[in-house]
Amino acid sequence: MAIQILKQFSQTLRPKPWTLFFSFSCSNDASQSLVTDAVSILTHHRSKSRWSNLRSACPNGITPAEFSEITLHIKNKPQLALRFFLWTKSKSLCNHNLASYSSIIHLLARARLSSHAYDLIRTAIRASHQNDEENCRFNSRPLNLFETLVKTYRDSGSAPFVFDLLIKACLDSKKLDPSIEIVRMLLSRGISPKVSTLNSLISRVCKSRGVDEGYAIYREFFRLDEENNEISKRGSGFRVTPNVHTYNDLMLCCYQDGLVERVEKIWIEMKCNYKPNAYSYSVLMATFCDEGRMGDAEKLWEELRSEKIEPDVVSYNTIIGGFCTIGDVGRAEEFFREMAVAGVGTTASTYEHLVKGYCNIGDVDSAVLVYKDMARSDLRPDASTLDVMIRLLCDKGRVRESLEFVRCAVGKFDLIPMEKSYEALIKGLCFDGRMEEALKVQAEMVGKGFQPNSEIYGAFVDGYVRHGNEEMAEALRKEMLQNQMQS
Structure with a gap:
């Protein structure tokens, strides 16, 4: 059905004299002879x-028209055709234009060699195509390539997903407007890219231009405002529908922008059409957790269970993090144990939520135990988690222990502690009178790119004063004052 529609689409576009169709006949005997000889050599000669x-x-050399004619004759040998194309490029034997690029792109798509077709689309978008500039209808290379692909689609026997590859290439090249226009031109004639392609485009619009514009594109592409939608009027009943991933992407973008009400609105809209999956529940739970609405989060968890959906690691991490944030680490531990019983593998985030949860309520011993469990599991902690641990241990006077944590994190995980971690260590060591160790930590800190601030100078001054070394304290005061004047 899609191929028939594409044939109709190719016929609706206005023909141009420069356009190469694959049924093109070479204009003279010499050119035709070259094509015949090239095809014979490619198909019958050994590779050497x-x-x-x-x-x-x-x-x-050969013209783009001759290249496409040759390619047509070897369309059942896609790997050979690709080598032929690359050979003409490496030897500078053909000044390829949009039409010759289209011929090889279609051939690769026809053979389901998606990655190669995608790479050539990227190349075609970047190329200058000087031969085409005077004849191209658009000021956009992707749109001109799209038009050429459409015009040459029928004779190539190509595959519809070639347009998905074009849209993906545009998105990866940060060409958002052409991506949107290509989809509009396809949909207006009853052709739809894959839903996954539309989802990627909508998500990109949300991230780069805001949720409002992304949501508007979502409603346009899925014809959710039919009375005002031009695509609907011309689509002859054709309609592509969103899937659960469409809604998940929209909810995630809204969640990242802090649009709580919009997340809930899309959730309700999704449930009218599709059954949410575990990720859907995780996004809404994360929204509730960030708002401190743990009652709503637990109700959602129960609903997930009642729907016979198995929570995944994201679901568990989300609700564990939510309870740790509000200080109910005991409830978080219950979900942690349930996670183990269910056989869901823990991640560094699982442990980090618990470590920070215990640190927030001042339970340093439990935080240390969880942190050590994480290290034994070879899960790399985040620098912020290490920072929370170091600062809490130093506040509790356990400076030596905190120093061991830093040494382990640097040695085992190649982790760079945060500036605040070094500051807490130096303050603790200076308070205990371990000035030589404090100087070593300060040297390590500078080696990591952090410069001493007034807090660190103050810690050294206080330490030296407390232990009777007024001369060193005065020298540091002058150095601190000098640094402040220079800055």
């Missing part, structure tokens, strides 16, 4: 002699 003989057959 093929390229030297081919070079001899076309000493003056």
Whole structure:
């Protein structure tokens, strides 16, 4: 059905004299002879002699039209056609244009060689195509490539997903407007990219231009405002529908922008059409957890269970983090134990939530135990988690222990502690009178790119004063004052 529609689409576009169709007949006998000889050499000669003989057959190179004609004859040998294309590029034998690029892109798509077709689309978008500039209808290379792909689609026997590859290439090249226009032109004629392609485009719009514009594009592409939608009027009943991943992406973008009410609105809209999955529940739970609405989060968890959906690691981490944030670490531990019984593997985030939860309520011993469990599992802690641990241990006077944590984190995980971690260590060591160790930590801190601030100078001054070294304290005061004046 999609191929038939594409045929109709290709016929609706206005033909242009420069356009190359694959049924193109070469304009003279010499050109036709070159094509015939090239095809014969490519298909019948061994690989060792093929390229030297081919070079001899076309000493003056080949035109884009001749390249496409040759490609048509070897369309059942896609790998050979690709090598032929790359050979013409490496030897500068063909000044390829949009039409010749389209011929090889279609051939690769027809053979389901998606990655190669995608790479050539990226190349075609970046290329200058000077031969095409005067004849192109658009000021956008992706749109001109799209038009050429459409015009040459029928004769190539291509695959519809070639347009998905084009849209993906545009998105990866940060060409958002052409991506949107390509989708509009396809949808207006009853052709739809894959839903996953539309989802990627909508998500990109949300992230780069805001949720409002992304949501508007979502409603346009899925024809949710039919009375005002031009696509609907011309689509002859055709309609592509969103899937659960569409809603998940929208909810995630709204959640990242702090739009709580919008997340809940999309959730309700999704439940009218699709059954949420574990990730859907996780996004809404994260929204509730960030708002401190743990009652709503627990109700959602029960609903997830009643729907016979198995929570995944994201679900568990979300609710564990939520309870740790409000200080109910005991409830978080219950979910942690349930996670183990269910056989869901823990991640560094699981332990970090618990470590920070215990640190927030001042339970340093439990925080240390959880941190050690994480280290034994070879899970790399985040620098912020280490920072929370170091500062709490130093506040409790356990400076030596905190120093061991830093040494372990640096040695085992190649972790760079945060500036505040070094500051807490130096203050603690200076308070205990361990000035030499404090100087070593300060040297390590500078080696990591952190410069001493007034807090650190103050800690050293207080330490030296407390232990009767007024001379060193005065020298540090002058150095601190001098640094402040220079800055």
